[in-house]
Amino acid sequence: MKCHRCGGVMVSDFFQDLEDDTGHLCFYGMRCIPCGEVLDPVILANRQKRPHHQARNRKLMTSGR
């Protein structure tokens, strides 16, 4: 999996003590090594529900290369 921001390598990571709107305190997510972008399961699920969002991210990735 590649980062949607910088195109860097993302690794799965376990996050703790990060409370967001959903009240999750710990979760498995993806973290970008170069830029530190974090994707949690909620973000990933939301993204899959919005095809428009995906198209925009794909465009950003292409322009970043």
Ligand SMILES: [Zn+2]
């Ligand atoms: Zn990144």
